[in-house]
Amino acid sequence: DVKVTQSSRYLVKRTGEKVFLECVQDMDHENMFWYRQDPGLGLRLIYFSYDVKMKEKGDIPEGYSVSREKKERFSLILESASTNQTSMYLCASRFGASTKNIQYFGAGTRLSVL
Amino acid sequence: AQSVTQPDIHITVSEGASLELRCNYSYGATPYLFWYVQSPGQGLQLLLKYFSGDTLVQGIKGFEAEFKRSQSSFNLRKPSVHWSDAAEYFCAVGLGGATNKLIFGTGTLLAVQP
Numbered sequence: 001d002v003k004v005t006q007s008s009r010y011l012v013k014r015t016g017e018k019v020f021l022e023c024v025q026d027m028d029h030e031n032m033f034w035y036r037q038d039p040g041l042g043l044r045l046i047y048f049s050y051d052v053k054m055k056e057k058g059d060i061p062e063g064y065s066v067s068r069e070k071k072e073r074f075s076l077i078l079e080s081a082s083t084n085q086t087s088m089y090l091c092a093s094r095f096g097a098s099t100k101n102i103q104y105f106g107a108g109t110r111l112s113v114l
Numbered sequence: 115a116q117s118v119t120q121p122d123i124h125i126t127v128s129e130g131a132s133l134e135l136r137c138n139y140s141y142g143a144t145p146y147l148f149w150y151v152q153s154p155g156q157g158l159q160l161l162l163k164y165f166s167g168d169t170l171v172q173g174i175k176g177f178e179a180e181f182k183r184s185q186s187s188f189n190l191r192k193p194s195v196h197w198s199d200a201a202e203y204f205c206a207v208g209l210g211g212a213t214n215k216l217i218f219g220t221g222t223l224l225a226v227q228p
Contacts, residue, residue, distance in 0.1 A: 004157070033215075040123070042204060042220040043158075058215070090157060099146050099208030100165055103216060105157035 002027045004106040006091050012112045019078040021109050023091030031094040032074035033103065034058075034066065036087050043090065049074055050097065081113045116141045118207050120219035127195050128227045135190040135222050137205030146208030147188040148216065149179055153201045161203075164188065175199070200226045 007022040025032065030051050035043040035058075045058030047066040055066050063085060067075045074093075078085055088110050092103040119138045127133055139145055146165050150158040162173025169181040179190045188205060205219040 009155075031214075040220055042118075043218040045215055048215065092158075097214050099214050099216060100163075102160050102163070103158075105150075105159070107155070107157045 002029075002093070002104040004091055004093050004104050006089075006106040006109050008109050009107065010110050010112075012114065013078075013081050014114055015082060017078075017081050017113075019081045019111070019113075021076040021078075021089055021091075021111070023074045023076070023093075023106055024072050025074075025093035025104070026072065027093065027095065027104075028071065029093040029095045029104075030071070031097060032068065033092040033094070034064075034074065034076045035090045035092065036060065037090055037108070038087050046076065046089075081111075083113050085111065086113045087111060116207060116209060116217050118205055118217050118219035120203075120205055120222050122222045123220070124223045124225070126225040126227060129197050130194050133190075133192045133195045133199070133224070135203050135205075135224070137188045137190065137219060138186050139188065139205075139207045140186065141207055141209070145188075147179075147181060148206040148208065149173065149177070149188075149190050150204045150206060150218075151175075151201045152204065152221075158204065161190070195224075195226055197226045197228065200224055 004025045033048040034046040049055045049068045065077045090108045091106040094103045117140045148163045149161040202221045206216045
């Protein structure tokens with residue numbers, strides 16, 4: 001079974017803090033994704049990565065950056081957290097580039113920025 | 115622009131009743147279509163997918179979906195709902211070409227009455 005693990009289920013941070021959300025997958029997948037999930041908006045893609053040290057902006061990259069130094073790990077960084085970044089964050093991984101291939105999701109990190 | 119519409123935000127059904135969740139998409143080419151389910155506090159799990167061929171596809175947990183090109187729809191069905199089916203359901207379209215990403219609908223929250 002593919003396992004995508006997000007290091008924290010819940011995080012509470014203060015405005016202006018630098019926040020790291022970590023995601024690890026154990027299936028040697030090339031592609032990894034970060035989504036943000038908000039009620040009534042579904043999932044929106046923040047960033048994705050095709051391979052180590054490669055990244056592409058998704059639909060809502062503003063206020064976020066990412067890091068992929070190792071194939072199994074994809075980090076989402078909030079450089080200066082703001083209250084409007086309070087949300088559920090989901091990480092996913094996928095084998096290969098084709099959208100036919102299934103994306104496997106982690107359990108999510110619920111971030112509150114106070 | 116590509117989009118996915120799930121017109122029902124919230125649906126309540128009685129246990130044992132049949133279920134149909136609606137999904138309409140807008141995409142110029144033949145789409146790759148997916149249904150995911152998110153149980154409370156969990157990440158997303160793939161229920162089923164459609165790429166080509168038989169327009170009625172079977173998935174896990176007794177779910178099925180039918181692709182109707184003329185209606186740009188991919189509705190999810192289950193003949194008899196169980197209390198454990200209470201969850202949020204997301205329809206998604208896979209974009210091909212250079213983007214290789216999924217576009218998600220806004221989700222339908224299913225409640226099951228005893």
